[in-house]
Amino acid sequence: MSPAESAVETIQREMTIFARRARASAGRMHPELSLVSYTLLGHLEERGGCRATDLAAHYALDKSTVSRQVAALERTGLIERRPDPEDHRVQVLHLTEAGQEILAQVTRSRRAAFRERLAGWPEEDLVRFAAYLERYNAEPGGAEPA
């Protein structure tokens, strides 16, 4: 196996290990907000509101799944739906103040955990690692191995 092939092998294995751990640790780190909810809220914040269909498309989730997640987030008062005057089928989703607060809080705790984990890394390595990850995720899908 060439160095490149063996590196690909390692990347695959380590990414998979990471993925396996992510959900469980999210549950431990912020039980009040699942990884999915956190991601959806983050997207809403970033975009300043969007439609359920956009969330579904962006995260490759079924619209029924998003519908239920959104319903739950609305029930707990973290988001609200505003009817779209342009198109009465559409509901534009927005963070409430409570949603913004919880999101900020969870973001802080996640950030602290990552920072702690990466505490021993030289800045140069952090920057390079971050760049590799961005590049990997931005890579046009293909078979989308994760």
Place this chain on the structure above:
Amino acid sequence: MSPAESAVETIQREMTIFARRARASAGRMHPELSLVSYTLLGHLEERGGCRATDLAAHYALDKSTVSRQVAALERTGLIERRPDPEDHRVQVLHLTEAGQEILAQVTRSRRAAFRERLAGWPEEDLVRFAAYLERYNAEPGGAEPA
């Protein structure tokens, strides 16, 4: 935000994106073997057999979860249990031939997908990226942000 802080932020975000995609794409790539099953089989292959408890500990899964996964894998004939003569409470798990074949096949398809995705990368970057990921995952847990 310092370069290091912003890199940590990026790492967090990109790792989360990756984690979110992993399960869905595993389902698309190899519906015959869930991400968990694939991981467990891989571990068995690597170790040449181990106990259910080891799997649970290594992957931070509840023993009941592993027990059911193992039962399913046995039902489909991919693994077999051998009683441990040393300790009658223990069952040592081993891949069957069928299990080895399926694992190899899924490994091939995953490898191909990763390779395709990483096709444009210079070898040097692949090697460095792989090293960063290994280091990240090996980092002593702490809050285990994934």
Place this chain on the structure above:
DNA sequence: GCGTTGTAGTTGTATAGTACAACTTGAACT
């Protein structure tokens, strides 16, 4: 030896996240 405590694994029960299919409502385009 025998009771106590610990470990391996199973099973009951509950929950979350997810998909697919069928449906409703409204939009858009003949």
Place this chain on the structure above:
DNA sequence: AGTTCAAGTTGTACTATACAACTACAACGC
């Protein structure tokens, strides 16, 4: 007006998961 398309909801089912209670066996202390 009628057909087709898009947004979202709801019914149903399945998978992964955890926790708790249980069984079976092991190991230790006395």
